[in-house]
Amino acid sequence: MQKNFYNLSIILPAMDETYSLVQTADIIMETCRREDLAEIIIVICDRSTKDCIAAAKQIEDKYSDIIPVTIHKQQKPFVGGAVQEGIAMAQGSHVVLMSSDLETDPHLIQEFIRIEKKNPEKIVTATRWKKGGGFQGYNKVKLVANCIFQRIIACLFWVNLSDITYAYRIFPKELMQSIRWEELKHPFFLETALKPLRLGVKFIEIPVKWQARTEGVSQNSFWANFKYFPTAWHVRFMKKSDILVSEPQPQLHAENAAGLQRSKLTGV
Numbered sequence: 001m002q003k004n005f006y007n008l009s010i011i012l013p014a015m016d017e018t019y020s021l022v023q024t025a026d027i028i029m030e031t032c033r034r035e036d037l038a039e040i041i042i043v044i045c046d047r048s049t050k051d052c053i054a055a056a057k058q059i060e061d062k063y064s065d066i067i068p069v070t071i072h073k074q075q076k077p078f079v080g081g082a083v084q085e086g087i088a089m090a091q092g093s094h095v096v097l098m099s100s101d102l103e104t105d106p107h108l109i110q111e112f113i114r115i116e117k118k119n120p121e122k123i124v125t126a127t128r129w130k131k132g133g134g135f136q137g138y139n140k141v142k143l144v145a146n147c148i149f150q151r152i153i154a155c156l157f158w159v160n161l162s163d164i165t166y167a168y169r170i171f172p173k174e175l176m177q178s179i180r181w182e183e184l185k186h187p188f189f190l191e192t193a194l195k196p197l198r199l200g201v202k203f204i205e206i207p208v209k210w211q212a213r214t215e216g217v218s219q220n221s222f223w224a225n226f227k228y229f230p231t232a233w234h235v236r237f238m239k240k241s242d243i244l245v246s247e248p249q250p251q252l253h254a255e256n257a258a259g260l261q262r263s264k265l266t267g268v
């Protein structure tokens with residue numbers, strides 16, 4: 001069990017974000033204390049746009065004298081694969097799961113760190129469904145479906161959490177590296193809440209206002225949301241011993257990964 005908070009690895013999967021990705025990094029660097037941050041890991045893939053990769057390089061140029069910045073080209077597919085590889089590389093005592101499209105307000109990171117320092121073994125998670133939180137520009141049909149889904153999952157797992165599908169959370173890194181992750185697509189975000197819940201990890205919710213992205217497109221179709229049900233069912237009834245990896249996973253060292261990826265990125 002994680003006894004202290006030392007520093008935070010920021011994992012940023014990115015596909016078609018440019019100024020949103022840069023602003024995300026800028027806001028975190030402006031609002032957080034340097035010593036609270038371990039590194040920034042930007043995960044890109046074959047489908048990431050040229051402008052998105054240029055934005056990632058802009059962040060590397062701007063901040064790599066201050067904090068380690070790694071641009072990692074993922075090998076596993078999809079967003080779940082991207083974040084799984086970010087987790088495997090992380091060097092900090094904690095990791096944050098967020099996106100680069102400004103739908104996860106980066107101003108909240110400082111608050112995540114403040115609360116996590118007092119509760120280093122818990123998961124602090126953002127909620128749009130509590131007082132002080134909310135949605136701006138969210139599709140109305142999706143909003144109703146989201147509300148119903150949250151309640152079904154909370155009942156199934158018998159927990160008092162209001163926003164289990166929102167992928168904006170800070171976790172103890174060792175916990176994340178000790179879990180066997182299965183989902184490669186968006187249900188991975190749900191899995192990152194449900195597997196720790198099954199392991200008895202405690203959560204703290206803090207409200208946040210969600211704002212729709214202003215560039216790029218979501219990689220998650222409306223119908224893909226229905227794939228969350230089989231994930232929830234599977235995790236609810238799987239054997240606890242199957243949740244954990246049997247052997248500690250070899251850690252992909254950030255420096256090696258950075259070198260490896262830099263050579264891969266040549267000519268991008």
Ligand SMILES: Nc1nc2c(ncn2[C@@H]2O[C@H](COP(=O)(O)OP(=O)(O)OP(=O)(O)O)[C@@H](O)[C@H]2O)c(=O)[nH]1
Nearest residue numbers: 013014015043044078079082099100101218219220
């Ligand atoms: N590296 C990488 N990043 C991805 C991939 N798919 C999505 N992303 C990024 O991950 C973040 C979250 O993806 P979104 O598709 O916006 O998912 P979401 O915000 O959970 O879903 P919506 O509520 O529908 O927007 C964004 O910053 C995407 O650019 C992927 O396959 N690889």
Ligand SMILES: [Mg+2]
Nearest residue numbers: 099101103218
């Ligand atoms: Mg999004």
